[in-house]
Amino acid sequence: MTDLPSQFLGRFTGTRATAEAADGLVRLVVDGTGDLLELDLDPRAMRLPAVDLAAAIRAAFATARAEVQAALQEQLAAAPPALPDGLGPLLDEVGTGAQRRLDDLTATAQQLADRLNRLG
Incomplete structure (x- = not known):
């Protein structure tokens, strides 16, 4: 094979x-x-x-x-x-985890921007 x-x-x-x-x-x-x-x-x-x-x-x-x-x-x-067996679900999991991290970072950045706006 x-x-x-x-x-x-x-x-x-x-x-x-x-x-x-x-x-x-x-x-x-x-x-x-x-x-x-x-x-x-x-x-x-x-x-x-x-x-x-x-x-x-x-x-x-x-x-x-x-x-x-x-x-x-x-x-x-x-x-x-x-794709080799098991790779598809693994890539889906990695993508989902990366999206969650990106969402968390975006939310944190928005919180920081909101705080800076209140201080300014």
């Missing part, structure tokens, strides 16, 4: 997107972590001015990154990662 962090990371590393730019002269593949996995430059791409080639690579990367992010959002919406 695979542990939760490995499963979660596997979703990111296993999700990939491909994009092209400069009329197909630049092609690249990124994964869900944002890693550039492949960069293929047609030999004709070398005839482009350096600034245009760089812009084409950036454009392809931006397109692929947006596509992989959209794919990950769809995957996570369709099948959110399952």
